[in-house]
Amino acid sequence: MLSAQQAEALILNLVQPLDSQQDVEQVGLLSSLGRILATPVTSQLDFPHWDNSAMDGYAVRFADVQTCSADNPAILEVVDEIPAGAIPRKPIQPGQAARILTGSMMPDGADTVIMQEVVKREGDRLFVSTPPKPQEFVRQRGVYYRSGNLLLPAGIPLNAPEIAVLAAAQCTQVTVYRRVRVAILSTGDELVSPDQPLQLGQIVDSNQYALASLLVQAGAEPLLLGVVPDNPEPLKEAIAQAVHQADIILSSGGVSVGDYDYVERILESLGAEIHVRSVAVRPGKPLTVATFKREQGVEVSDGQETRDIRQSIPHSPFPIPHSPCLYFGLPGNPVSALVNMWRFVLPALRKQSGLVRSWEPCWVKGKTRQNLKSDGKRETYLWGRSHLVDGEYEFELASGSHLSGNLINLAQTNALAVIPVGQTLISSGESVQIMQIA
Structure with missing residues (x-):
């Protein structure tokens, strides 16, 4: 089992950023908010333009x-x-x-x-x-910027200040990286979508919506593949299709050790190389990370005929990516899935999107307002809210149980407090490492 730090380093090393020649598009300046600049920008204007x-x-x-x-x-x-x-x-x-x-x-x-x-x-x-x-x-003319010099480097997000600079430079069309395409599928016979009647024994699939929302916030393009039943053939077909559509695949559920957890076997049958099977974190231990090469098609069978999966892929305005497809098998429990997203998936997404820095989670030091407890066996994440009080961060633990299936008290939280491996208690008032999630 890998530590969180080992898993993070391994995952980021697997990521291949989008290609600055092939994976780009031009957008209007007002459509560039949040996009990643793909090419350096220079200007023929001095700033100020004159004394x-x-x-x-x-x-x-x-x-x-x-x-x-x-x-x-x-x-x-x-x-x-x-x-x-x-x-x-x-x-x-x-x-x-x-x-x-x-x-x-x-x-x-x-x-x-x-x-x-x-x-x-x-x-x-x-x-x-x-x-x-x-x-x-x-x-003085040119005291802020001299024409012909680098105005904005590639690999930065375009927010209001950068867009103002581009507007001042009369750059109305901007070359940006395309959005990273992320396929999302949920596995499990017990899952139903929010618009379906809920029967006894069923569970509403909240993961699809939570993961898609995080991806949109991060500037990615989610491809919602819906719920796939606990059946090897439909699951294999869904993953195989996603390999040829997306840069990253997210599945939730089916990566533990239950009788109906087929994901790892399916990945191996599709030729994936599995790099991570579990991480020493709580919640979120059963994390699978794999990569697919795309040189060849994938054949699937419905019992009567065998076909290349690429023949059934819906038309996309973008070509099939050429870089390896990165696969994350997330736990089915909602909190576990989200913790893994914040801790491991979003950093990988930021690197793949073309950002040149600031991939890792945002960590701050603060003090806790309550006692924080763990069994000490794994790096433990407890959710709550961080507040900046007199220049110092304070962490307030969310009320209620901190179980991986309790999605309810995750609402309105903006931070995770981290208890290191080997430590069972961080007392109220003591220093704690905080991961900002909002």
Whole structure:
């Protein structure tokens, strides 16, 4: 059984990021929010585009005002007024000034701006009694960015600041990585979808919805394959189809040691290489991780005929991926499935999506408000809420039982407290490692 850290390292090593040549598309700027930039961006514009004023005031020549004082003010003639967006009409000659507003283009000849609050004006005459600093309140052309240099690197998520930069650079079409396609299937004869009547002994399939929601939040494209019964042939066909449709496959259920847990046997029959069978975490121990190569088709039989599974795959606007398909067999218990998603699947998804960094979960140190208990045999995750109080994170344990089948008290949580292997108690007020999940 692998430790959580060993499993994480192994999984991330298996991931092959999307190809920066083949796995890209162009989208409009307003459609690029949350997407991963696939190619570096440069601009032919300087930022600022020209020297401009950082203050409402007057554009002057420093040489005209550098020795002024209250007893000997500099007296200048105001010869122009430059509103924002206007081109200065006159260069500034010795003894002259121009009224200027914030963001307005500096006139030729002027090199300094004096705040309007520290001068006195009478008609066209300007009295300056306080000497400014050289080039004060002037934003020089190109001081923020020089044309031709790297503006934004590839492999970063596009959020509001980056989109603002692209808009300022007049980049209205953006090359981004396509969304990672993730197939989701749930296994079990006992499962029904939320819109079906619930019979005695049945369970509503919440995993499909929870996993799909996490994937959408992470910028992926979920492919919902629904519930597959505990029958080897339909399950084999569903997984085989998913191999040729998706970059990643998520199945929930069927990876434990029950009489109807067929997943591992099916993976081997389909030629998968299994890398992980279980991880020393609670909840979420029965985690299967495997990879499929896609060079050849997969043949399946319905008892009467054998066919290549690729013949029955629905049409997709994207070509079949060429990189190996990564498979995660998650536990069926809802909390276990979600913990494995947060801890292992989402980091892999972030790496595959083209992000160049920040794949791992977000860890912070804090203190717990309650006693946290474990049997010490596995790394234990307890769910609750983290709060930032006076600059320090505090963890508040969710009320109710912390069992892998109790989905109810997982609602409104935003963090997992981690109890290391070999430790059975973290007392109230003590330091705890916290994994942020929202």
